[in-house]
Amino acid sequence: MSQSRNRAAVLGSPIAHSLSPVLHRAAYGELGLDDWSYDRFEVDEEALPGFLGGLGSEWAGLSLTMPLKRAVIPLVDEVTETAASVEAVNTVVFTDDGRRVGDNTDIPGMVAALRERGIEQVESAAILGAGATASSALAALARICTGEVVAYVRSAERAAEMRQWGERLDVEVRTADWADAEQALTAPLVIATTPSGTTDALAAAVPERPLTLFDVLYDPWPTALAARWSGYGGAVVSGLDLLVHQAVLQVEQMTGVPTAPLGAMRTAGERALAAR
Structure with a gap:
């Protein structure tokens, strides 16, 4: 990465809640990148082309959150295979020859967060929900799950979408009704991708010896489901784990450093959440 490129930012709408500046700035501080800056900008789909x-030439990269992950695709010069697999770009890297490369660090970030907890492979898994994060979860499971993934969804339309994603990502997907979501909790790996409060009613159904829960939420934390899960001794991977691991990959891509400081970034994120 050229030394003249030292600006980065996160874009989205709403954006005020984003922890990305905290994580990236912590990385810059730890790495001694004193001339680097990382900001946040409120940008919606309509404003994105003009912003870009x-x-x-001082810009090194951008992090993208909702609703821009799909809207940015026509605006970049290249999309990586990972990002194309789920039609979602959360990272844009500006190269020295002026190209804009769109990537997705959520998928390898999920895999890395699980690997950190010793989970390299699972025989089966369950996904709660069917939104954009669920498709990223399926893409992550394509790398580590050797058998069936059951997706618990609320509508026939969402069920069809999840089966289509499964075919596209070469994952064996079976769909089930949300009313039966308690059955998900016995899976070797449960990935909860739903909005805050959605899984609270499932907490009472957590089995006595749960295995691994990956809950993509991080604020407020813990969720009722995660609290009950860890109370019974199950392994819990949080949304902050995902956020930090995907940010590590972004820092490495944007700055060119071989290894971003995972520990310092996580500590900064935990402190920022505790202060809210």
């Missing part, structure tokens, strides 16, 4: 068009 106004960026100068």
Whole structure:
């Protein structure tokens, strides 16, 4: 990465809640990148083309959150295979020759967060929900799950979408009704991708010896499901784990450093959440 490129930011709408500046700035501080800056900008889909068009040569990269992960695809020069697999870009890296490369660090971030807890492979898994994060979860499971994934969803339309994603990602997906979501909790790996409060009613159904829960939420934390899960001795991977691991990959891509400081970034994120 050229030394003249030292600006990065996160874009989205709403964006005020984003922890990305905390994580990336912590990395810069730890790495001694004193001339680097990382900001946040409120940008919606309509404003995105103009924002990108106004960026100068000092820009190294962007993090993207909702609702921009799909809207940015036509605006970049290249999309990696990982990002194309789920039609979602959460990272744009500006190369020295002026190209914009769109990538997705959520998928390898999920895999890395699980690997950190010793989970390299599972025989089966369950996904709660069917939104954009669920498709990323399926893409992550394509790398580590050797058998069936059961997705618990609320509508026939969402069920069809999840089966289509399964075919596209070469994952064996079976769909089940949300009313039966308690059955998910006995799976070797449960990935909860639903909005805050959605899984609270499932907490009472956590089995006595649960295995691994990956709950993508991080604020407020813990969720009722995660609290009951860890109370019974089950392994819990949090949304903060995901956020930190995907940010590690972004820092490495944008700055060119071989290894971003995972520990310092996680500590900064935990402190910021505790202060909320």
